[in-house]
Amino acid sequence: MxxxxxxxxxxxxxxxxxxxxxxxxxxxxxxxxxxxxxxxxxxxxxxxxxxxxxxxxxxxxxxxxxxxxxxxxxxxxxxxxxxxxxxxxxxxxxxxxxxxxxxxxxxxxxxxxxxxxxxxRRAALATIMPSDTGAFILLDCGANTECTPEMLSSFALMGSTYMSKVLNVNNPRVGLANIGTEEIKGGELQQNAYQLIKSEGKVNFVGNIEARQVPLGDADVVVCDGFTGNILLKTYEGVAKLILTNIKNVFTKNIFTKLSALFVKGGIDSFKKKMDYTEFGGAPLMxxxxxxxxxxxxxxxxxxxxxxxxxxxxxxxxxxxxxxxxxxx
Amino acid sequence: MxxxxxxxxxxxxxxxxxxxxxxxxxxxxxxxxxxxxxxxxxxxxxxxxxxxxxxxxxxxxxxxxxxxxxxxxxxxxxxxxxxxxxxxxxxxxxxxxxxxxxxxxxxxxxxxxxxxxxxxRRAALATIMPSDTGAFILLDCGANTECTPEMLSSFALMGSTYMSKVLNVNNPRVGLANIGTEEIKGGELQQNAYQLIKSEGKVNFVGNIEARQVPLGDADVVVCDGFTGNILLKTYEGVAKLILTNIKNVFTKNIFTKLSALFVKGGIDSFKKKMDYTEFGGAPLMxxxxxxxxxxxxxxxxxxxxxxxxxxxxxxxxxxxxxxxxxxx
Missing domain, CATH: 3.40.718.10 (Isopropylmalate Dehydrogenase)
Structure with a gap:
């Protein structure tokens, strides 16, 4: 190799x-x-x-x-x-x-x-990200600002293949990032992509997924246009940075908090490792x-x-x- | 009243x-x-x-x-x-x-x-959210899935008025949520909205803001279409929930971690209060x-x-x- x-x-x-x-x-x-x-x-x-x-x-x-x-x-x-x-x-x-x-x-x-x-039709930038239950793949993360339903359908297939082949997830759950779970939610792109992915039946499509459920691990593959994916990915990074920095500051306040840090350091470090997207490596251009x-x-x-x-x-x-x-x- | x-x-x-x-x-x-x-x-x-x-x-x-x-x-x-x-x-x-x-x-x-x-032209749902430096207003958060540049321009004006009148922010910094900071970034909507808001000169427009910078407090007003705003808002909520729950679990592991929790409880609680969006109340339909x-x-x-x-x-x-x-x- x-x-x-x-x-x-x-x-x-x-x-x-x-x-x-x-x-x-x-x-x-x-x-x-x-x-x-x-x-x-x-x-x-x-x-x-x-x-x-x-x-x-x-x-x-x-x-x-x-x-x-x-x-x-x-x-x-x-x-x-x-x-x-x-x-x-x-x-x-x-x-x-x-x-x-x-x-x-x-x-x-x-x-x-x-x-x-x-x-x-188009290559998609796919990022593997940490969730509460393991990892999920998000695509597209920014290669295509504007997408068609056919593109989202091929992203669904590509992401599903990745999760099953590389991360050994059995029958990966594919969700369409949307602003509600009902199938009529979202714009024309989401509504048409929903019907297309469902009717093709090539992946284990679990329907729309709200962004709130994405970090909680409700899908193994999250499909969206590159604009939405980039917003989701970067918000994820920003909020994680905000919270982890603030928590760190809590521990460095005084001698007692520093002492406390010793006991929870192991747990916090292992959680931080779980959240560290660099552990997952780079983003395949699928x-x-x-x-x-x-x-x-x-x-x-x-x-x-x-x-x-x-x-x-x-x-x-x-x-x-x-x-x-x-x-x- | x-x-x-x-x-x-x-x-x-x-x-x-x-x-x-x-x-x-x-x-x-x-x-x-x-x-x-x-x-x-x-x-x-x-x-x-x-x-x-x-x-x-x-x-x-x-x-x-x-x-x-x-x-x-x-x-x-x-x-x-x-x-x-x-x-x-x-x-x-x-x-x-x-x-x-x-x-x-x-x-x-x-x-x-x-x-x-x-x-x-359209009402926007505006959510006041916590950032590292205080609070920002995000609009639209879901009232309008699809928007025009003129709508985003009026959202900019409305959000800026809110921050200055209600939260007493002097000359609020207005950012357009986008996938990069250069003015040619994003789709047609973002590119045209950028030029319109800039040329109108009615708000303190700081240009495009990447989603990663939003929780870090780089703008007081974050403007976007309702689909993007909903994705940003819900990702924010989901990641915060994921991290805070996991951190809590670290503290409840054993007697030593529980003891540690006593010393950092004040700091963590005050940070959690800072992050608690219910403190900011509801979302005005601007x-x-x-x-x-x-x-x-x-x-x-x-x-x-x-x-x-x-x-x-x-x-x-x-x-x-x-x-x-x-x-x-």
Whole structure:
């Protein structure tokens, strides 16, 4: 298994990317192909005592800026580490591609260079998130601001395949994110998607799910357009940050609260680990014909290593082949 | 100040509604007009030793069911406690109306019986929510699944007026909920609303706000369509519930963790109070020509009392007159 890594994507590139890649190589036994400015990669590795001697490097002179218009990657950005990495994936120089760079550019580049699975209308960014009862997959999280019912139906199938193949969930419950549970709720998109997913009968559709029930674990797959998914995902992150920071402050107030912290530290830490989405690794770009994983832009070494693990699982569990086999012809 | 109360709205009617109304009468010095089945109100009050002797009762034979189609209220439901209460408000039999009943029916009934402020295209349900730095108002939270840029612009003005008049926020920062901060982000609605709100210059527009920043307090007013607002609001509630329940479980694990809880209880409780949205009272239905407040469907006496307080503040601070004066003619 060979994973191609965008060494110049994300806020902490290339240092944390290199560290995470070495950890993945050692822990997961994967081969790594680094993509980016060769000299800078070698310099960074040397200065930080990171042993990249067993890694291949594909030179890429440019870098995709985080705020570049997505279309740049197929124009002026075609020599960026992201574009060259995606082309290497398309050419079979590796089995999967991982980048912490711009989401928009990655969606555009993967669609253009690697292509979609035949029958998939749009790729979706799928995030695996913690819930009270385990984990759920949310898609789309921002690849497609506007969607059609057919797109949501294919997201349902893709998310269901992921949960069953990669996370071993038996007959995953698929919910449509909506503002009420009755089937007439929501706008035209939700109403039509509801009927389509139900009538196709390809997934275990549990109907509409209100956002309040999502973190509580009422569905294993939560389907929505990319705007809604992004709002849900980011609200989730923001509220978790707000509460966990405030709880932490309660414990650092005085000597008694600090002492109390000692006894509950184990419990709080294990809950925080449960809530830590970096544990789940990156977000697969589902619907692309080869495994492309988006790591969080602010990934540190650990998060990036987990994104590589995600790439390995996604690749080895045959998710893409299963999706391709289940799509309407 | 006289507040008309829908005695038969919400999951805990009429008992908790009566209790909350009596508390509001005693604590806030307001007059209460109860609307609903006279005999049942009197029976419930008697059985539970609630003194409603100083309250007026307007008899209403019917009740709006929670899942009734919203249009019912202007047809078969015109003799419901909600419809008769709204008509009493329109006729000047009270200064404000509070109901914990169905949101859809309340929006429809208020628009039909009480009418919108001249120049407001649609009423918006506005929820006051806790953030890390205080409170913010989110609108629309579900009255309008689909919106136009002009509607979002009027929501911006209404929310800003609320924060400045009722919560005394100086020059409230208005943000447009979006999936990125750049002005080209989002769909057509967000892009056009951004330009419209900016060009009108009626509010202190701080541009797009990502959902992650909303709970952290980056804006005092968060504007969006009702679908997005409902997703944001409900995700907020769900994540808060998930985390606070899990933290509570950590403390009840054993004798040491229970002991620890004693020292941090004060801090945790005061944080929980800060996060408790029932403290902020109900959600004003902004854009209606008289004060109409939606209390949470699951309101207990305390939450309902706070909704009445909300009605008093909303009414006395002249929010509606200020909005009317600032609307484009």
């Amino acid at each position: 060979k994973v191609i890594v965008d060494a110049f994507g994300g806020d902490n590139a290339p240092l944390e990317i290199l560290k995470g890649s070495v950890d993945a190589q050692n822990e997961l036994g994967v081969d790594i192909v680094l993509c980016g400015k060769t000299q800078e990669i070698q310099k960074c590795a040397k200065e930080n005592n990171i042993d990249i001697s067993k890694m291949e490097i594909i030179d890429a002179p440019d870098v995709v800026e985080m705020n570049a218009p997505p279309t740049d990657i197929v124009k002026g950005g075609a020599n960026s580490s992201m574009a060259i990495g995606l082309k290497a994936l398309a050419n079979g120089q590796g089995d999967a591609f991982v980048s912490a760079g711009s989401t928009g550019s990655l969606v555009m580049g993967a669609t253009f260079f690697v292509k979609r699975i035949k029958g998939v 619907g692309i014909s080869k495994p492309v994983i988006k790591a969080h832009g602010s990934s540190n070494a650990k998060a990036f290593k987990n994104a590589i693990r995600q790439a390995v699982n996604y690749s080895q569990q045959g998710v893409i082949a299963t999706i391709a086999g289940n799509l309407p012809k | 006289k507040v008309i109360v829908d005695a038969f709205g919400g999951d805990n009617a009429p008992l908790e509604i009566l209790k909350g109304s009596v508390d509001a009468q005693n604590e806030l010095g307001v007059d209460i007009v109860l609307c609903g089945k006279t005999q049942e109100i009197q029976k419930c009050a008697k059985e539970n030793n609630i003194d409603i002797s100083k309250m007026e009762i307007i008899d209403a034979p019917d009740v709006v069911e929670m899942n009734a189609p919203p249009t019912d209220i202007v047809k078969g439901g015109a003799n419901s406690s909600m419809a008769i209460g709204l008509k009493a408000l329109a006729n000047g039999q009270g200064d404000a109306f509070v109901s914990a009943g169905s949101t859809g029916s309340l929006v429809m009934g208020a628009t039909f019986f009480v009418k919108r402020i001249k120049g407001v 854009g209606i020509s008289k004060p109409v407040i939606k209390a949470h469907g699951s309101s207990n006496a305390k939450a309902f009392k706070n909704a009445i307080r909300q009605a008093v503040n909303y009414s006395q601070q002249g929010v509606i007159a200020t909005i009317a004066g600032n609307l484009p003619k």
